[in-house]
Amino acid sequence: MRLEQLYHIVAIAQTGSISTAAERAYISQPALSSSVSKLEVELGVPLFKRTNQGVHPTEIGQAVIAKAMEAIDLLEDIKALAEENTRSMTGSIHLAVEPFISNTIMVNALTTFKYRHPNVNVLMKVGESNNNLRDIAAGKADFGVVMKSCSPGGERDLCFRELFRDRLVLLVSRESELADGGSITLQEAMAQPLVLYNTEFATDCWVSELLGGYGECNVAYRLDSFPMLEKVISQNLCAAFAPRFMSDYFVNKGSIVPLEITGAELDVSIVLAWTKRHHLSLIEKEMMETIKSFCAMFEFIG
Incomplete structure (x- = not known):
């Protein structure tokens, strides 16, 4: 039994995928599979069951992996002692x-x-x-x-x-007629043309989830580019919900103004x-x- 074999079975259990575990371990998939197979032969028990939905630990595999994680924890403690000095x-x-x-x-x-x-x-x-x-x-x-x-x-x-914890504000262009008001009601904010940050074509973003309980949003854009999101706001094409701690970041840009939202406590x-x-x-x-x-x-x- 080699130490890297323990890392391999823990990586597979964490990812549920031999290919992903191999990528994370910087070795080839056949090499990882061979490492695990040799360990299973040495122990005399199957550690994983392969299905169309992925790779899952067997009952005995779960117990072995738990012990492997304990061994890795101990190794990390030993490393910590050495690295305390270096x-x-x-x-x-x-x-x-x-x-x-x-x-x-x-x-x-x-x-x-x-x-x-x-x-x-x-x-x-x-x-x-x-x-x-x-x-x-x-x-x-x-x-x-x-x-x-x-x-x-x-x-x-x-x-x-x-x-x-923080609270959401509405970001609008300094050129917007709303910019001088300092605040806006939630319903007025949701009625504005909005841009949401999305990735990989998913529309279930956290902003959508939070606002979903208050009604329909007027979503004009869904973008996965943060600079483009800033640009469409600054050009007064739309507004965006953002956490308050970002206010200084946008204020320093000079072209975007944060508005406090009234009528609801949008905590994140x-x-x-x-x-x-x-x-x-x-x-x-x-x-x-x-x-x-x-x-x-x-x-x-x-």
């Missing part, structure tokens, strides 16, 4: 981040993290929060920073750690999210703490 962390992190967060909090968080840990490779995908949650659940991302329109929790197999949670099947490594926990430190400036809304 501070030379290595490895890779796959992140899925909401664009409102990537353009603000993540800029400082990534810069600080890379300064402290230059040998860690960070791969960050920017996408709409609901799409990011699907990627996290599928094992395509180690964890994410996403927006949620309700209290964290409820999704099966997902863990959430709230960073802070900014959370860290990961799947229960994923073992958080030392470097991932370090990245989470770095992100959390840059969220401390934002106050909770009661």
Whole structure:
């Protein structure tokens, strides 16, 4: 039994896919399959069952994988003891981040993290929060920073750690006749031509979910380009809902004005999210703490 075999069976259990696990382990799919098969022969029990819906642990496989995760946890503790002195962390992190967060909090968080840990490779995908949650659940991302329109929790197999809470505002062009009002009712806001940020042609974005309980929105555009979203707002073609903490970012642009929304409390949670099947490594926990430190400036809304 080799240590990498333990990593392999844990990766398959986390992703539910041999091909995805092989990609994450930077080896070929046949090599990963061979590694697992040899371990199954050595142990004398099947660890996985293959179906058309993916790869799933057997009953004994679940017990073996749980022990493998304990062994990996212990190994991470040993690494932590060594790296406490050297501070030379290595490895890779796959992140899925909401664009409102990537353009603000993540800029400082990534810069600080890379300064402290230059040998860690960070791969960050920017996408709409609901799409990011699907990627996290599928094992395509180690964890994410996403927006949620309700209290964290409820999704099966997902863990959430709230960073802070915020409230939505409406972004309009400085040229809009609404710009000087300072506020707008929710119904008036929903009647404006709106642009929503969507990725991969999915229309179940978190903004749609939050507003769905208040009626129909007048959606004019669904875009997966944040710069284009900014442009259509600044050109007075439409408006957009956004978290209040982004206000300074847009105000500094000079062409976009945030309006407070009256008539409803559109609260959102900014959370860290990961799947229960994923073992958080030392470097991932370090990245989470770095992100959390840059969220401390934002106050909770009661």
